[in-house]
Amino acid sequence: MKAILALEDGTQFIGQSVGATGTCIGEVVFETGMTGYLEVLTDPSFVGQLVTMTYPLIGNYGVNTEDQESSKPHVKGFIVRELCDEPSNFRSQETLNNYLKRHNIIGIQGIDTRALTRILRNKGTMNGVISTDTDFLLEDWIEKLQNHKLINPVEQVTSKEVVHIEGKGRRVAILDYGAKTSIIDCLIKRNCDLYVFPAASEADAILEVEPDGIMLSNGPGNPKDCAFQIDVLRKLVGIKPMFGICLGHQLAALAYGADTGKLKYGHRGGNHPVKDLANNRTYITSQNHGYVVLAEKLDSKKAVVSHININDGTVEGIRYLDTPTFTVQFHPEASPGPKETEYLFDQFMALIDMYK
Secondary structure (H helix, E strand, O other), X not given: OEEEEEEOOOOEEEEXXXXXXXXXXXXXXXXXXXXXXXXXXXXXXXXXXXXXXXOOEEOOOOEOHHHOOOOOOOOOEEEOOEEOOOOOOOXXXXXXXXXXXXXXXXXXXXXXXXXXXXHHHHXXXXXXXXXXXXXXXXXXXXXXXXXXXXXXXHHHHOOOOOEEEOOOXXXXXXXXXXXXHHHHHHHHOOOOEEEEEEOOOOHHHHHHOOOOEEEEOOOOOOHHHOHHHHHHHHHHEOOXXXXXEOHHXXXXXXXXXXXXXXXXXXXXXXXXXXXEOOOOEEEEEEEEEEEEXXXXXXXXXXXXXXXXXXXXXXXXXXXXXXXXXXXXXXXXXXXXXXXXOOHHHHHHHHHHHHHO
């Protein structure tokens, strides 16, 4: 079946339908990982987006639900050059095409994803629509595309109630803005006693469980839209050791009075080089974000940049000077991507022990 991808600038790509049929609208972004498509599909930070995989062949090792980063896919649409119909891997449970159909994810294949990626790099990410409708006309969608905005994405992906995952070690409160399963797994591996709090939790409720440390998770959307969460963090900073990842990194910066801005096309993939300034080493990291903390807005008396992106020099990590808090923009839990920076979880454990 024919499918169409149309961008708000008027560009159209014609390909073949994969996954579910119908029409979906969202922000078109690109992800540069060669593997990890299931982790991408189930990463809550991708909620509402039409994700383009730049690697040309996707689905060749099938789907194994043990690798999911949440209980279901969150992407709105999926864009690939070629979808493999006959996966080959001993862990494969089903084809990617069947998985997309089962979860009602609309996709398209057979388009020039290199050309699409160049458009997004040159013009920036923009809204788009994927449709299998035989009567589809772009002019009927232009106004919708120009006005489309994802509303309250964090509320869509956060946990609905407090979850306790028992452990015999340090007690950590996780503020769930759309937490990946691998973040929780990294803390479970360190024997932590975990309390996962919904994003709408008040500061008093979080402190009531007497955590030894507080983990700020990843999540979707513009950090400035999270006014409530920023206000909660203002009440929490300095009380307990804190470690933030991705959106959690951005929200902490805003709580400290810094500022954030939108990247032209974001950082998404498992191959982004980041330099740790403290040990003078560069790591390859997994990333998924469209916003960044602005270095020039950091108060040098309160915070220092700890990590930078080698490609564009943007802030990838911050260490705060007056409180036991540090945050990173990339994903030290990886999944997908290299696990070279998982040492940051050990640094968090050491920081907790220092202040217990």
